[in-house]
Amino acid sequence: MFLVEWLQRFPHFKTRDFFISGESYAGHYVPQLAELVYDRNNDTTRYPFINLQGFMVGNPVTDDNYDYAGIMDYAWSHSVISDEFYHKIKQACDFKELNWSTECNALVNQVFDTYSEIDIYNIYDPKCLINTTSSATANKIEFDGLKRVRIFAEGYDPCYSPYSEMYFNRPDVQTSIHADSRGEKWVSC
Secondary structure, three states: OHHHHHHHHOHHHOOOOEEEEEEOOHHHHHHHHHHHHHHHHOOOOOOOOOOEEEEEEEOOOOOHHHHHHHHHHHHHHOOOOOHHHHHHHHHHOOOOOOOOOHHHHHHHHHHHHHHOOOOOOOOOOOOOOOOOOOHHHOOOOEEOOEEOOOOOOOOOOOOHHHHHHHHHOOHHHHHHOOOOOOOOOOOOO
């Protein structure tokens, strides 16, 4: 309904190519929304046409079996965990099961503990070393004696999450985007 009403309000977008994208849990709702739009496009007597061209998901949550098996395969194939450890996981874990064994849970936790030392989303770049819970990061961070947020000229910035949190928790930003925070802090998930 949102898409239909939005396109009614802004009709100049009706003929434009339309793509649906998302990441993480969008692995569930992006394909479902794309399927709904596709199905309704086949019945334009009842539903308005949306010029759907495709969809994409990044790092999608889809199914525990595939997701956790993929995480373990990735960790092993990128030398985050050893061959020996990987084979232990393969023997102890059946990710198709709803309840994993105690041994499997312990091994999976060890893999995530290993990732606590590196950036799980970009293992080849440095991890952000900003302590986001300190009061020093409440508004701006001090770099070179200046209180400002560091902006990289190009490439991946491992501190994008704490920077985003600082930015979206600023009162002036919340006011400008009409965010009603109700006393809650915005956090990157």
